[in-house]
Amino acid sequence: MKIFLKLTSAFLFFSFFSNCLNAQTQSSDQTWDQIKNQAVASNKLIFVDLYFKGCMPCAQMEKEVFPDPKVAAFLENNFVTLKTDVLKEEIGKKLCMKYAVTGYPTFLFMNAEGKIIDIAAGFQSVDQFIELLQNAKENAQKGIFKKYSTQIDEKDYPEFYLKALAEKKLPPFETVDSYLKKQTSLFEEIPFTIIIGLRAGNQYDEFFIKNLDVFSKDYGRSSVHNHILNILRRKKKEFEKTNNIEDFKKLMNKVKPIYTTEEWTKYENALLKDFDTSKAQNEEAVKE
Template identity: 60%
Template sequence: MIRILKIASAFLLLACPSIALKAQTQSTDESWELVKKQAVAEKKLIFVDLYFTGCMPCAKMDKEVFPDPKVTEILSSDFVTFKSDIMKEEIGKKLCMKYGVTGFPTFLLINSDGKVIDIAAGFQPVDQFTALLQNAKDGAKKGNFKKYSTKIDVKDYPEFYEQAFMAGKRSVPFEVLDGYLKSKSILDEVPFVIVTGLRVGNQYDDLFLKNANQLYNDYGKSSVANHVFGILMKKKKEFEKTNDLASFKKLIDQYKTLYTPEEWTRFEGFLLKDFGVVKASNSTYTLQK
């Protein structure tokens, strides 16, 4: 699910929220600060759309979801909206760095103080999207916020991570990652976004799975559920070596609660599909012995 955001347009919608996410004005650090000030003045939440040109789910959101009257009503009434392209706009890159964003579109739902209510990724049909917005409103009223700090400062991150997002230098040697992470707690924000944002594996897979539920509560579903799924896909290969389907099912069932029933049906299908089947050189499939 690694993707990188849509066209040159990131805009704070001041006078015309009914055409939210359509305006084409360059987004900057200054415009982001103005959005936060507007949210304070109007007592609204902030909705951020991170996207890129050529992203099909992003384009589908623009065409089918954002123009829907139910969506424009809730966005205009309760949110200040902000759109950014991380390929072209530094603030978009900083937001992706801050939250370890790798899949697009990604939606950030934040209060005017910068506290994260929720993060969601991928195409969302109208009903699902309006439910996301309503749940964010309800969560903010209850004071249910994630563990992320409220500031964005590149100085808070090791250089390799900052360069990965701000300069696109994502090929970081594992020894560099390990050298930083082995003295840190994965439960802390910066190590967490490094692991999920750079897809760090090896011994960190088991550590992540062990702490998945806590991380889910602290940082939200989007990054955690996606990373867990990626780990389980790798684990599948280990269990296929011994053709131990029963043990693999037992393992993956531990993480069922991280997903909706619909998501789990889809993900479990991917995880169990062709278990124990290897592709032979003649392009036919055979079961592992």
């Protein structure tokens, strides 16, 4: 299990580097409207880097990727950029709230109106990051956006969600379940945010897996595949109790298509390498 934890350290729940990305980077004490207004005035998109001081992948991006001439030029020519510390700055906290950000760094790509084009998380190589930027630009030109609204208002969210963010503590499942059962559709933005932001499990795991393609299309692959990792970690514990690695592999194969080949190799190896069969083996030994 230690190997898996190392691989996914950038995606721990509520884990929360501070130089400019380039000359256009805005200090986060400016209002969100000012950022959007500048994007409108300059006919550019918006790039947001959600980070916190002490985050190793964030520091690695700062050192190895943002200074790259190709990256710096692409950002300068196509984006108004905002770098915000999610622990210290209000706009960073609000953006994490809205997009249920649970791993850092997280990158938001949006148009001047605040429509989300894409969301990505974790360290990206120069080539990977350039590809993200290019895809964001192309999709914006095609008018392809995610389902998120452009409004950021705490009043839209239930009190238990805001409290969980503030206290960095998950609420009882019964509280989350009661709220979700009252919603007319779990495919809407707020219920989706609640499910992934608070790691709603039980029946919501099956529902989420069944609707992977819909959620990926509506809210972005990154948010979805991070939540799937949470589900796999939960399910792994259940299958370990009965030493049922075959059914666990079947579950993994259901969600495999959402990951790149590189991602899947990393996560699959980590999940299966330390599959704990010791309990079942010990029980058999006792019987003998």
